Amino acid sequence: MVSNPAVIGDRARQLLRVLVERYISEGQPVSSRALARDTGFELSPATIRNVMADLEDMGLITSPHTSAGRIPTAQGYRFFVDSLLTMQPPASGEVRRLQSELDPDKDIGDLMETASNVLSEVSKLASLVLLPRRLQPVLRQVEFLPLSENRVLVILVTNEREVQNRIIHTARQYSPSELQQAANYLNSLCAGQDLHTVRETLLKELQETRERMNDMMRLAIEMADKAFAVPESEPDYVVKGQAHLLSRAETDSVEKLRQLFEVFNQKRDILHLLDQCLHAKGVQIFIGAESGYDALEDYSLITAPYEAGGQVAGVLGVVGPTRMGYERVIPLVDITARLLGAALTQR
Amino acid sequence: MVSNPAVIGDRARQLLRVLVERYISEGQPVSSRALARDTGFELSPATIRNVMADLEDMGLITSPHTSAGRIPTAQGYRFFVDSLLTMQPPASGEVRRLQSELDPDKDIGDLMETASNVLSEVSKLASLVLLPRRLQPVLRQVEFLPLSENRVLVILVTNEREVQNRIIHTARQYSPSELQQAANYLNSLCAGQDLHTVRETLLKELQETRERMNDMMRLAIEMADKAFAVPESEPDYVVKGQAHLLSRAETDSVEKLRQLFEVFNQKRDILHLLDQCLHAKGVQIFIGAESGYDALEDYSLITAPYEAGGQVAGVLGVVGPTRMGYERVIPLVDITARLLGAALTQR
DNA sequence: TTTAGCACTCGCACGAAGCGAGCGCCATGC
DNA sequence: GCATGGCGCTCGCTTCGTGCGAGTGCTAAA
Numbered sequence: 001m002v003s004n005p006a007v008i009g010d011r012a013r014q015l016l017r018v019l020v021e022r023y024i025s026e027g028q029p030v031s032s033r034a035l036a037r038d039t040g041f042e043l044s045p046a047t048i049r050n051v052m053a054d055l056e057d058m059g060l061i062t063s064p065h066t067s068a069g070r071i072p073t074a075q076g077y078r079f080f081v082d083s084l085l086t087m088q089p090p091a092s093g094e095v096r097r098l099q100s101e102l103d104p105d106k107d108i109g110d111l112m113e114t115a116s117n118v119l120s121e122v123s124k125l126a127s128l129v130l131l132p133r134r135l136q137p138v139l140r141q142v143e144f145l146p147l148s149e150n151r152v153l154v155i156l157v158t159n160e161r162e163v164q165n166r167i168i169h170t171a172r173q174y175s176p177s178e179l180q181q182a183a184n185y186l187n188s189l190c191a192g193q194d195l196h197t198v199r200e201t202l203l204k205e206l207q208e209t210r211e212r213m214n215d216m217m218r219l220a221i222e223m224a225d226k227a228f229a230v231p232e233s234e235p236d237y238v239v240k241g242q243a244h245l246l247s248r249a250e251t252d253s254v255e256k257l258r259q260l261f262e263v264f265n266q267k268r269d270i271l272h273l274l275d276q277c278l279h280a281k282g283v284q285i286f287i288g289a290e291s292g293y294d295a296l297e298d299y300s301l302i303t304a305p306y307e308a309g310g311q312v313a314g315v316l317g318v319v320g321p322t323r324m325g326y327e328r329v330i331p332l333v334d335i336t337a338r339l340l341g342a343a344l345t346q347r
Numbered sequence: 348m349v350s351n352p353a354v355i356g357d358r359a360r361q362l363l364r365v366l367v368e369r370y371i372s373e374g375q376p377v378s379s380r381a382l383a384r385d386t387g388f389e390l391s392p393a394t395i396r397n398v399m400a401d402l403e404d405m406g407l408i409t410s411p412h413t414s415a416g417r418i419p420t421a422q423g424y425r426f427f428v429d430s431l432l433t434m435q436p437p438a439s440g441e442v443r444r445l446q447s448e449l450d451p452d453k454d455i456g457d458l459m460e461t462a463s464n465v466l467s468e469v470s471k472l473a474s475l476v477l478l479p480r481r482l483q484p485v486l487r488q489v490e491f492l493p494l495s496e497n498r499v500l501v502i503l504v505t506n507e508r509e510v511q512n513r514i515i516h517t518a519r520q521y522s523p524s525e526l527q528q529a530a531n532y533l534n535s536l537c538a539g540q541d542l543h544t545v546r547e548t549l550l551k552e553l554q555e556t557r558e559r560m561n562d563m564m565r566l567a568i569e570m571a572d573k574a575f576a577v578p579e580s581e582p583d584y585v586v587k588g589q590a591h592l593l594s595r596a597e598t599d600s601v602e603k604l605r606q607l608f609e610v611f612n613q614k615r616d617i618l619h620l621l622d623q624c625l626h627a628k629g630v631q632i633f634i635g636a637e638s639g640y641d642a643l644e645d646y647s648l649i650t651a652p653y654e655a656g657g658q659v660a661g662v663l664g665v666v667g668p669t670r671m672g673y674e675r676v677i678p679l680v681d682i683t684a685r686l687l688g689a690a691l692t693q694r
Numbered sequence: 695t696t697t698a699g700c701a702c703t704c705g706c707a708c709g710a711a712g713c714g715a716g717c718g719c720c721a722t723g724c
Numbered sequence: 725g726c727a728t729g730g731c732g733c734t735c736g737c738t739t740c741g742t743g744c745g746a747g748t749g750c751t752a753a754a
Contacts, residue, residue: 145504153507153510155504157500160494160500161514165454165510240612257593258594
């Protein structure tokens with residue numbers, strides 16, 4: 001019967017800790033003898049075995065087969081992470097590297113990419129960075145440029161420094177000066193508003209001035225209608241360092257790994273998962289199948305949301321085998337999120 | 348001794364063809380008996396064996412160990428691809444899919460990404476797409492927007508519809524109207540020129556009008572100097588569908604595969620390789636170690652350059668195990684390059 | 695030139711045996 | 725009551741031997 005891990009004795013906790021640590025570093029079932037040697041206690045293997053039996057009853061460890069050592073179960077990892085883990089702050093070199101690479105002057109796409117790259121390299125795991133969803137982008141300036149065949153290139157500058165551009169099709173060909181006027185009109189009317197409000201403003205304007213509306217305004221509104229029909233660009237993310245997963249792959253689990261890679265490619269499941277982490281407070285950890293996706297069995301996901309200007313902007317994290325060095329990786333993910341947030345805010 | 352494959356007899360050619368085809372589809376050494384059954388000839392295995400011995404002498408096939416069947420060597424594949432291959436035009440559905448997904452109205456980054464995605468999905472291999480290097484981008488319009496702390500957001504519209512933006516630092520804070528004037532000046536002076544010529548034009552202007560130069564012009568030139576100092580964005584590429592490589596990985600070659608993934612990440616070697624293909628006429632094929640990179644042993648690379656508006660713009664291709672379905676993949680890479688080129692040109 | 699036949703070579707699957715790691719349990723000692 | 729030492733037992737892993745089957749190379753004959 002599985003009893004409550006809360007009542008677990010102090011000695012058992014220590015033993016579990018050492019067992020998990022050892023399994024993480026060695027990758028092989030841990031025997032009672034090894035534990036007897038490694039823990040501070042002066043205990044014989046036989047005693048250890050008794051405790052291990054208890055831990056097994058609680059569902060925290062298991063033996064892959066009779067007369068092998070024990071390995072942690074998902075629950076075991078969970079308990080370890082929640083209650084036994086002493087975090088190891090990242091090396092100052094790593095922090096410096098993150099700081100210097102996360103240069104606020106970089107293009108936003110670049111920034112995300114380097115964040116992902118550095119995170120994966122430092123953690124030696126695969127990294128994920130959800131691209132920031134611009135919540136309520138505030139319009140700064142609009143620009144229209146005529147292209148051939150009734151097409152117009154729209155440039156939107158939002159949030160002070162982000163540039164979006166798209167192409168819209170118009171009913172007829174407009175001259176550069178017409179477009180210029182329309183843009184001026186829109187800029188004077190709507191600058192500083194977020195894109196949703198912009199549409200409302202225009203609608204109100206349309207009703208109030210229906211009669212005395214001139215051609216220029218009509219054009220402006222036609223253009224704006226199409227230009228601001230925000231395609232609500234679906235969220236996306238960056239994956240880097242998948243090679244790290246391969247290097248630690250147990251030879252038999254290639255198929256598992258392939259599934260994982262497929263999930264990375266499909267995007268749907270990963271996006272869903274990352275979405276859940278978006279509104280969590282800080283670092284969040286999914287161990288093994290906790291995420292609810294089969295492909296992630298045997299793998300853990302560690303995420304942290306990052307902010308930009310006080311608002312949650314996105315999530316980043318790493319994926320690695322369940323037996324990863326949590327005490328190192330968790331702070332790393334945490335600090336990366338903070339530094340990325342700082343870089344974004346500082347821009 | 349290795350004799351010249353040119354003098355290879357007709358029957359031997361047929362045999363080699365069938366052998367390679369069979370090995371590609373089955374993945375296992377091909378025996379003389381199997382060959383005797385499969386080729387049209389009414390020959391006994393013994394005869395086949397004689398021919399196979401000849402082929403082995405020529406270095407086209409080899410046996411992994413005595414008394415196993417034969418498998419093609421890299422040379423064998425090469426000969427097969429060069430002289431024995433009857434291409435198989437892509438299914439019309441595949442072509443239609445490519446056509447519909449390669450929508451000229453898409454953002455350029457999107458376009459490259461979908462090209463890579465579709466190519467990898469249809470070929471069931473990993474795909475590479477080198478992003479187009481804009482050769483001599485022609486300036487269409489410049490826009491300056493003041494940011495905080497002496498920083499200015501520069502928006503460059505080039506080649507009619509590509510938008511680049513970067514941030515530059517200035518000596519002092521400029522007002523929006525100052526920047527506007529500077530932009531107007533630059534636009535009237537330089538629109539339609541490519542970015543290199545722009546700098547020259549400005550330099551000439553600087554010398555000719557040194558005395559009667561006013562503040563506005565001075566500002567314009569300061570801005571332009573920084574804005575057009577093109578960072579010559581280093582070439583980059585997209586990889587998709589690596590999962591396909593995993594699904595065909597022989598269990599022992601995980602290490603090889605890891606190396607391959609690392610090469611994908613490092614970018615340097617791959618870029619070098621793709622660069623070589625940039626100026627090749629059409630489809631180019633590297634079999635096994637022919638590329639000169641160890642990590643690509645056991646893998647083949649098939650590339651084709653794609654054009655945009657009559658000029659070579661970039662390269663795309665696929666990477667897969669040497670034993671891939673060349674007759675299907677080669678035309679596929681070819682047509683993808685053409686369609687991508689068409690989409691780019693049509694924009 | 696082709697073929698049939700035969701000897702030979704390997705790889706591979708299977709089972710048996712031995713070994714060693716590690717556990718569970720029990721009786722004993724503190 | 726907890727810790728311990730001892731003992732037997734269970735597996736997994738390795739090694740070895742065996743047999744089998746696939747496939748070849750060679751030779752001699754058609």
